[in-house]
Amino acid sequence: MKRIPTLAAAACLVLLSACGGGDGGSGGADSGDVDTSATLRYAASGGATSFDPHKTVSSSDFLVLSYAYDRLVHVDSEGQPVPGLAESWEFAEDMSTLTLNLRQGVEFPDGTPFDAKAVKANLDRAMQDDSITAAQLGAVDSVRVVDDATVELALGGPAVHLVLSLSDLGGMMVTPSAFDDPKALALAPDGIGRFTLADSQPGARYQFEATENYWDEDGLKLAGFDLQVITDPQTVLNGVGSDQFDCALVSPAMIDPASQIPGTNVETRTVLTQTVLFPNQTKSEFGDVRVRQALNHAIDREAVLEGAQEGHGEASTGLFPSDYFVPNDAVSDLMAYDPDRAKELLAEAGLEDGFSFTAITLTIPQFVTTAEIIKEQLAAVGIEMTIKALPPADAGVSFLNGDSDAVISGWTGRPDPSMLLTNYFAEDAPQNVSHVEPEGFTDALAAANAEEDTETRGELLDAAQLTVLEHGAVVPITFNSVGTVCSEDVVGYEAPLIGNSEFRGVGITG
Secondary structure, three states: OOOOOOOOHHHHOOOOOOOOOOHHHOOOOOOOOEOOOOEEEEEEOOOOOOOOOOOOOOHHHHHHHHHHOOEOEEEOOOOOEEEOOEEEEEEOOOOOEEEEEEOOOOEOOOOOEOOHHHHHHHHHHHOOOOOOOOOOOOOEEEEEEEEOOEEEEEEOOOOOOHHHHOOOHHHEOEOHHHHHOHHHHHHOOOEOOOEEEEEEEOOOEEEEEEOOOOOOHHHOOOOEEEEEEOOOHHHHHHHHHOOOOOEEEEOHHHHHHHOOOOOEEEEEEEEEEEEEEEEOOOOOOOOOHHHHHHHHHHOOHHHHHHHHHOOOEEEOOOOOOOOOOOOOOOOHHHHOOOHHHHHHHHHHOOOOOOEEEEEEEEOOHHHHHHHHHHHHHHHOOOEEEEEEEEOHHHHHHHHHOOOOOEEEEEEOOOOOHHHHHHHHHOOOOOOOOOOOOOOOHHHHHHHHHOOOOHHHHHHHHHHHHHHHHHOOOOEEEEEEEEEEEEEOOEEOOOOOOOOOOOOOOOEEEO
C-alpha cells in the first residue's frame, strides 16, 4: 500500500531552514507573467466566525484567517513544514526545548517590531485555558525570550508534533496591542499577513487588500483577494463560467460538471478533510458506548460516497485516508458496515425498540444529501434521526452550544494528526463538546508524539485512534475529493493535501 510520506515534523527535528520547499513555502507563478494589480475572486463554502485566531471557537476559521495572518511555520502543498515568520527551528537533543529563530525586519501593522517579545506575548495568549489553541500547544510549559530574534519553548512532554502545530491557529501572529480589544479583534484581523481586510459581510463576503511592503514577495502576487461564501454548487459553477469568479471550491459531486467549463482548469485531490457524525455524549442515548458503537456499524459509507459525492473521495475506514502515513489497521473492524451487529448493540443497551435524536448539518447540498442517506440507514436499525440544516457559519456554534444531539459536518484537515485528535477528543479541548476523553487516549497520543520514526509514529497514532473509536467518540463517514476550478489565467495553484487553499504565490496573468 502506498503511503503519503510523513507530514510530521520528525523529519525536521534537528534543524531547519532547509527543510521544505523554500522560504515561506511560496508557490509557483513566475512574477514576470502575472498582473500584480489583479484581485483574485474566489467562491468558497464557508466564512469565519471570528478573526481572533486564539479565541475563536471554530478551527475551520483557519481558512479565511490564513489570508490575513502569517504563522511562525508555514506548510507546502504536501503538508511539510517550511519557514514562515520563523526562519528556522531546532529541538534540543533531549527534546526539552524548541528554539525558534525569527525573521528580522518585519513589523506589525501598528509599527511594532516583530520580535521575540511579540512572539512570547502571542504564544502566552494562545496557551491560555480559554484559547482554542491551548490543547495544540499543551506540550509547551513556558516561552523564554533569548534575544530579539530568538525564543525558546520549554517543553514539558513529547512534542514531535509541535512544529506543525505552529503552522495552524496557534502560530498566527496578532499585533500585541490588539489583545486589549478582543471584541474588535474578533471582527477584523490585526496582525502580520499578506492581506488586510478592507470590507466584509460576515459569513458572506470578505474583501482583502494586499499588504504594502509584504516581506515575502514570492508569496504575494495579487493586489487583492475577494472571497464570497456561496453554498449552492450550481451557482458557484455558473459564476465561474460567467467570469464572476476566478477560482472556486468545488464539491465532490460537482467535479465532473466543473471540468466541462471552457477556459478553466480543475485540480482535484483526496484530502485530509472528512465528513463525520459527531455525537454529543451528554445528549440523547449517546452516553452509552454501545449506542455510539452501533452508529459506526449502522452506516454504509460506500453508499454515502456514491450518493453524496458521486464516488469522488474515499469511504472512511478510520480517521485518516488509506494512503496516509497513519494506517487504519487497528480500527477498520470497528467501522465495518454490519446492521445486524448494530441491532445487537442497541439491544444490549436496552434500546431494542430504537431511539431518536436530532442532528445538525450544513445547508450545503453535499451534507444535506449525506444526512438524508444516513437517516435512511439508521432507520433500518431502528434509530430515528431528525435533520436540522443550518448555514455553515451557524452550525458549529449551535452544536457547541448544545442545541442538538449530534452534528454531521466536515472536519478540516490539520497539518499533524495529533492536532485532529487533540482538537476533538482531549477532555479540555473546546471542540470536544462532551468533554469526555476516551480511556487511554492521553497516554497513547503522548507515546506517538514522542516517536521520531515516521512509520513507527504512524502505528502509534493508529493505536491512539483505536482508543477513540473503541469509545465510539465519532463516526467517520467519508474523505472528500476536493476540487478547485480556476480560470486558465490563474497560475501557480497547487491543490494542498491538507485541503485548505491558501493561494500563497498564486497570480493572474495579464
